[in-house]
Every structure is written in structure tokens, then in C-alpha cells.
Amino acid sequence: MTAAVSLQGVSRHFGIIKAMDEVNLEIASGEFFAMLGPSGSGKTTCLRVIAGFEQPTHGHIEIFGENATGVPPYRRNVNTVFQDYALFPHLNVLDNVAYSLMLKKAPRAERHKAAEAALDMVKLAGYGTRRPSELSGGQRQRVALARALVNRPKVLLLDEPLGALDLKLRESMQEELKSLQKALGITFIFVTHDQGEALSMADRVAVFSGGRVMQVGTPEEIYSKPNSRFVADFVGSSNILNPDQVSTLTGERRWGSLRSEAVRLAPEAGSALAGTVTTKNYLGATTRLGIDIGGGSIHALVPSGQELPDIGARTGVAFERSALHLMETEQ
């Protein structure tokens, strides 16, 4: 099956800044794909290259098997939900949503009907006559979504669409986006810097850093088998063990990652690793302990209800050998 979007060795340089550097990605049709990375890692640039606003400096892009290199945005059947919505201020909500149909010279009644349906889909039926300036951030977000979906694009690009929303709204929008994507079967490419959002929503995640793709995989793979210290660090509150510590445990000199929830407290005697408790954060269901093991610290998530050592007390730590993941790369 042809990939929805295929990037082959794509780079986009701005002078000396390598916003995208040798990116290879294959995004399957109907997939919910997340691009995750810190601010400035090149996610937006990657999205803009797929949308056609930026031309790659090197490399090749295909959309559903068709060459998209050098094709202007208005000829790509790919629509974008912009980070700041980019609604047209001089048009009302209905005309904003119907914009792409108006360009195609669809009859007025027909395009209004389609726009109404799209507004209905994002739960904004009846808001058609309002101006974008009369809507809240969450409502504008939905209008932008309806506008991008009314045309049934082959691929929908979303650039941090939930970034500006408050927590409650963000959670409900996450679920809505997910079910919308399932219902429509459109390929969604979703940019976020929030690892929780990426892991909970996406079928697959690409982790970006410094314009490069560090790792691509399912949320489980990214979370439990990070291939580099960067991914382990960015994707979750993982403990990173240096080659010295790992070699005392396994004999192999490699960097290792260890999930906090896999770490148990144990008597100091008989534990391979031990240290002094330095921090204690109550998180509700668990408590997060920071333990200084000399040459680094380890975090342990201890279920509530269990007895906890005081700060300054010594404790041993234990974990299943299988919980310790050895990373492939040197960094």
C-alpha cells in the first residue's frame, strides 16, 4: 500500500539553520501520526514542507505516491489547521468554512449546506453568522477544523492545535479529534510538544530534535524502548543510567533507561543500587521519590499507602532486569 505521505531525505535549511535535516518518514494512509519534539525542533517546518508552504532544500516528497516536490499548496489535497487558527476576519464563520468550496465555484446553497454539516460535525451548528472575533479560542479551533475538513482532504495537518486551550477543553478536544479521525478515516498528522498528548492520541509517533527525527514508533515503543537518551528524557520521566552504573548491573557498558514506575524500594542491604532520599513529591495516586545514588539520581514512583522513607534516609532500589532498557546509540 502506498504511504499517505513519504519524505525521503528531506532537508530544509534557512541559511545556516538546519530546520529539517535528512528527514525520512513514511506515514500510512488513515494513520493518526504525531510529531513530537521540543520547541524549535523543526516540527512546524516539517508540516509546512508537507503542506507546500516551504520547498525542501534537498530530498523528495510524495503524497499518496504522487510527486509533491515543487507543487504549490493550492494543488495539494492536504489541508492545515494552523497553530493560531488563521480564520479570515472579514468573513463570518459559515463563509470561512465554505471558503474552499467557494473557490471551487460550488453553488451557494450547496456550499452552505456542506459548511453547515461541517460545523455540525464540530458541534458548532448555528454559529454560522458569527464573526471569528466573536468566538472563544476553543470555538475558533473548531471552526478551523471544520474549514479544513469540509473539503475532505487526503491528509489533515494540525500544528499544535490544542496548545492554546485550557486543560479541560484540551482533554475533551483530544477525544473528539481522535473519534473524528476514526470516523472520517483521514490521515491526521499532528504536531505537539506535549508527550502525554502524543502518546495518548497517536498510532505512531516521530520524535524530533534539532531538525532530525530521533525515533519513530508506536507510543509503547517510544515509551518503553527509547533509542537514545534524548528520547528517554523527552518522552517521559525516565531514569537514565550511565554506562558505569549499567555495567555494574549487567556487565555491558551501555546507556540505560529505567521507568520510574518500575523502580521499587528495597532494603539497602542486598540491593545493587542504593542512595539517599533527596526529594518527595506527592502526586495523588503515587509519590515520586528522588534518590541520589552517587553519580546521578533515580526517581521512583511509589504507590500511595506504602510506607515511605524520610528525606535524608538511606534506601535501596530494586527493579526487574527486563525493566532496564539498554539504548542502541552512544549519546
Add this chain to the structure above:
Amino acid sequence: MTTTALAITERRPGLLGWLSDQFWRHPGMFVLLLLTPPLLWLGIVYIGSLLALLFQSFFAIDEFSGIVDYSTLTLKSYAELLRPANLDIIVRTVVMSALVTLASAVIAFPIAYMAARYVRGKWKALFYLGIMLPLWSSYLVKIYAWKLILAKEGILTWVFESLHIGFVLDGILAIPVIGGNSLSVSYIGTFLVFVYVWMPFMILPIQASLERVPVNLIDASSDLGATPQQTFRKVIFPLALPGIIAGSIFTFSLTLGDYIIPQIIGSSRLFIGQAVYAQQGTAGNIPLAAAFTVVPIVIMGLYLWMAKRQGAFDAL
């Protein structure tokens, strides 16, 4: 000894300290204070003199003695305006103003667009300088300079002849009504100088309005399938329209009221400004001069009303 910081610092000494606290507590008072002088100016000096002008136009003048009769109000001056000779003046001025406005907008738009979209940093400063520079020199000097450029023995004729295309100029001058003996005594000349002199007043508002169009709206439009031409028609132009209207208010009203340019460059046929000048000066007919002055005000009012009805200010 250690000094302890107070949780609340003391009021600054003197009247100013007291005032700033008062203004903070009653922001409305501050606004009122700021607004009073301009409101007085606008209300009394500006609107007041406009109303006085309006009144003048309703008085009658004794045709023999030339004395204004302040005792009765009449519409005689307005009836006077409708005499063919005066109507001619009005139509001539309005047509000229409309053409000057149209031409200014057509020329200014690409310049403003370039400046707003593509010019950055020190080039932008240079752009502003280039636009404003002509405004720094005297209006009269510029007009006389143009008279020399456009005159029969002027640079323009010389350029056309050096390029062996003198016949083009002759052809243009041979056009009835707008042509003439030379550009400096034709309507074309008046038109060219009007367009030149008011150009900054068109470029700057258009540029300001284009500057405020976020780039991502253009991206969004193209993302949704609009060709660059469609994006221009459906997004950029509507959003720049308030700027174009603002610019056209300047060029249109400035042309409607100007009496110097058509006097120096043109075919000695009168424009409204010149008629006002003549009526209140040599002819001493203040009521008719006032009635003439009301014409541009009414026309501008109509123009703005129409622009508003067309939705020109929806993007404000």
C-alpha cells in the same frame, strides 16, 4: 541596624504624587482631562466654523450693492450652483477627483504591497524616506517644477523627441478636451500633478492596512485551494480595503478642495477650489462661495456612506 522594607511604600511627595494616586483610582478622570482640550477644539473651533460656513450659504446677497442680507434665510445660492456654468465646475472637479483617486490607488497598491510584504529593516526605512521626502519640500515649488517639466519646451517634450517618439506626445495632446497646446496647459497635466502630489497620502494608509494582514491568512487561503490571484481577490484586497478607502478619502477630498494646482497647471477652466477663491475674493459673494464649499462636504459624506454600505469597513 537593618532597614525593614515596608509592605506598602509611601506616597510620592507633593501634588504630583497625590494626583497619580487619584488618577489610578479614577481612570475616567484622567481620560476626561486628556480629552477636554481636543473636544473643545473640535467642538468650538472646528465644528463651529463649519456650521458658520453652512449658515453663510443660506444668506442672500444683493446683486447690485453686493451687500449680504443677514435677515432672511434662502436657498438662492444653491439654486445658483445649478446654473450650467457652476454645474460644469462641480462636474469637472468631481470627475477629476475620481480619476485622480482611481489612478493613485492603482499606482499606490503595488508599491504599498511591495513595502508591506517584501521590504525589511533598513530598506523599509528607506522606503518611508522615499515616500515622505516629497512632502518635505514646498508644495508650490513642486508644482512650479512640474510646470517646467510639462511645458512645451520642458524636459518631457525633450525626452520624447530624443527618443524619436515625439509623435506619441503630439497624439496625446491632440485628444480633444483633455489635450491641449502642451501638457502644462491641459487636463492631463493637472491630472498628472494631482496624482504626484497626493500619492503619499494613498500609499501610506494602504501600506498600513496590508502590514496588518497576517501572513498565515495568505498561507491558509492557498492551503484551502486558492491560486495567488484568488487569494488576492478574496483575502488581501478585502482586508486592504479600509486602507484604500482611507487613502481615497485623502486624495479625493484634497483634489476636491485644491485651488492652486489647476490654477498653475491646466486649462484655465475653473475647479471648485478656484470658484470658492474667486467668489469670496474678487466677486465678494460669500454666500455662493459657502455654497460651493458645502459641495465637497456633501460629496464626501455620500462617498463614505456608500463605502460603509459596501462593507468597506467590515475588516476594521
